[in-house]
Amino acid sequence: MNRRATLSRRPPRWLTVAVLAFAGLCSSFMFTLVVPLQAELPALLDASREDTTWVVTITLLVAAVATPISGRLGDMYGKRRVVIVLLALLVVGSLIAALSGSIVGVIIGRALQGGVTGVIPLGIAIMRDVLPPERLGTAVALMSATMGVGGAVGMPLAAYLAQNADWHSLFWLAAGLGVVGFALVVLFVPEDILRSPGRLDVVGAIGLAVGLTGILLFVSREAEWGWASPAALACVVGGVVVLLVWGVYQLRASDPLLDLRVAARPAVLFTNVAAIGMGFALFSSNVTFPQLLELPVETGSGFGLGMIAAAFVVMPAGLVMMVISPLSGWLERTVGPRPLFTGGAAAIVLAYVFVLLWSTEVWHILVANILIGVGIGFTFAAMPMIIMRAVPANETGASNGLNALFRSVGTSSASAVMGGVLAAMSIDVDGAAIPTRAAFEVCFWLAIAAGAVAVVLSLFIPRQRSAEPHPSLPG
Numbered sequence: 001m002n003r004r005a006t007l008s009r010r011p012p013r014w015l016t017v018a019v020l021a022f023a024g025l026c027s028s029f030m031f032t033l034v035v036p037l038q039a040e041l042p043a044l045l046d047a048s049r050e051d052t053t054w055v056v057t058i059t060l061l062v063a064a065v066a067t068p069i070s071g072r073l074g075d076m077y078g079k080r081r082v083v084i085v086l087l088a089l090l091v092v093g094s095l096i097a098a099l100s101g102s103i104v105g106v107i108i109g110r111a112l113q114g115g116v117t118g119v120i121p122l123g124i125a126i127m128r129d130v131l132p133p134e135r136l137g138t139a140v141a142l143m144s145a146t147m148g149v150g151g152a153v154g155m156p157l158a159a160y161l162a163q164n165a166d167w168h169s170l171f172w173l174a175a176g177l178g179v180v181g182f183a184l185v186v187l188f189v190p191e192d193i194l195r196s197p198g199r200l201d202v203v204g205a206i207g208l209a210v211g212l213t214g215i216l217l218f219v220s221r222e223a224e225w226g227w228a229s230p231a232a233l234a235c236v237v238g239g240v241v242v243l244l245v246w247g248v249y250q251l252r253a254s255d256p257l258l259d260l261r262v263a264a265r266p267a268v269l270f271t272n273v274a275a276i277g278m279g280f281a282l283f284s285s286n287v288t289f290p291q292l293l294e295l296p297v298e299t300g301s302g303f304g305l306g307m308i309a310a311a312f313v314v315m316p317a318g319l320v321m322m323v324i325s326p327l328s329g330w331l332e333r334t335v336g337p338r339p340l341f342t343g344g345a346a347a348i349v350l351a352y353v354f355v356l357l358w359s360t361e362v363w364h365i366l367v368a369n370i371l372i373g374v375g376i377g378f379t380f381a382a383m384p385m386i387i388m389r390a391v392p393a394n395e396t397g398a399s400n401g402l403n404a405l406f407r408s409v410g411t412s413s414a415s416a417v418m419g420g421v422l423a424a425m426s427i428d429v430d431g432a433a434i435p436t437r438a439a440f441e442v443c444f445w446l447a448i449a450a451g452a453v454a455v456v457l458s459l460f461i462p463r464q465r466s467a468e469p470h471p472s473l474p475g
Helices: 003-008 013-032 035-045 054-077 079-098 103-130 133-164 168-188 202-225 230-252 266-294 307-314 316-323 325-335 337-357 362-388 393-424 437-458
Strands: 426-429 432-435
Touching: 013 054, 013 079, 013 103, 013 133, 013 168, 035 054, 035 133, 054 079, 054 103, 054 202, 054 393, 079 103, 079 168, 103 133, 103 168, 103 362, 103 393, 133 168, 133 307, 133 316, 133 325, 133 362, 202 230, 202 393, 266 307, 266 337, 266 362, 266 393, 266 437, 307 316, 307 362, 316 325, 316 362, 325 337, 325 362, 337 362, 337 437, 362 393, 393 426, 393 432, 393 437
Parallel strands: none
Antiparallel strands: 426 432
16 A cells, blocks of 8 residues: 555544643643542541652652653654553553552552653654644644643542542543543554664663652652651752763663753753743642632631632633643744743743732732743743754654653642741641741742743753754645
8 A cells, every 4th residue: 555545544633633632631630630639638548648648749750750761762662652551551540549449559540640741742742743843833832731731620620529429530530531542542643753763771761760769759758758857868869879870871871761962952951951940830839829729718828718619710720821822833933932931931920929919819819820821831832842943853752751851840849849838837727737828928939939040041042943844744
């Protein structure tokens, strides 16, 4: 059968983009899936609060470790194939958690769910393979927006199920979404055009996993352990040492997991470091805004909203990311990805300055959250485009996976830092520790600092030529 006949049976490009975006939504939903249950997990799982924090932490850890590895596997063996495997792991993990009544089973299930995070950078890499340059920016912006939309839209849904149904239903829902995503990718995402020959660097993958686990364990558990405790110091020092040794090994390996020379290019390096600030700024709002909205009015800190009402106030940020994705694509083509990144980071700084000055009404939080949605929408759309213009076409999966890793470091850091600040600056109200208004102000200042650093770093990103053309599918 000739090539023309084969191409004619491939799905239209818009359908491929839509399917990948749905898979991205499923992926990002996993991060907020259990957020409404956090306070009740110790009673539901008959475990200590310290143990139940692993239900959230394990997903972040696995996501950070698995994303760059799955990107490399996608470059080597096919991005579509790896996306299918990750969605299958989502289904398996969700079923394990849904059928389990113990904390061990839920943690195992949540770990498998964390691996699906690699779907988003792999989806962006697939889009580079199948779309012409003039359509790529908008599609990448849409895919990037799913990182916020899935969590934002999923949170009120998860809150409703948590309040009105058995908690296992959350995992049954996740399993169902995974099955639908798996089937759609099999049917409507074409086989890869570009591959990177080689073998998987198993030693490099293990080294990266061990080093990142040490660093992220310190970041996520430092507030609980204490930064100078033996466990915390062992994690951070051990993680840093392992990553340094890993870096030397990667530079000398003939077929490394990640080409650090490519990652050291100024456009890639400054974008990835700035991604830490963007991840920090995004997750800072996810930590502080719901608590601020839900705390009782009598405490002087909160607005007394219910779980579902608070989720609906937070939700517009994700919706804004989706709505502005066509604008993000147009701006990327018109002014370039670097100015788009700078403008988005500046919008985030402005949002936190706004809420620092005005946070006495619910609508103040809503406005700030919408501005954050605009900023995250612009920056998350710009980062993959900057990276894809700076790396070879056969390394887009691994390079975007590395960028996702840096964002994960930012989100994990925000979770730990904001949680530590709110816990340290609390007062006793009827036997409960309630964060003070000053605690939230400190959190907002920290988010402003993270956003400002990202703005400065974005100015050092070199200007780039237009994206190189790639083989595309018929529309």
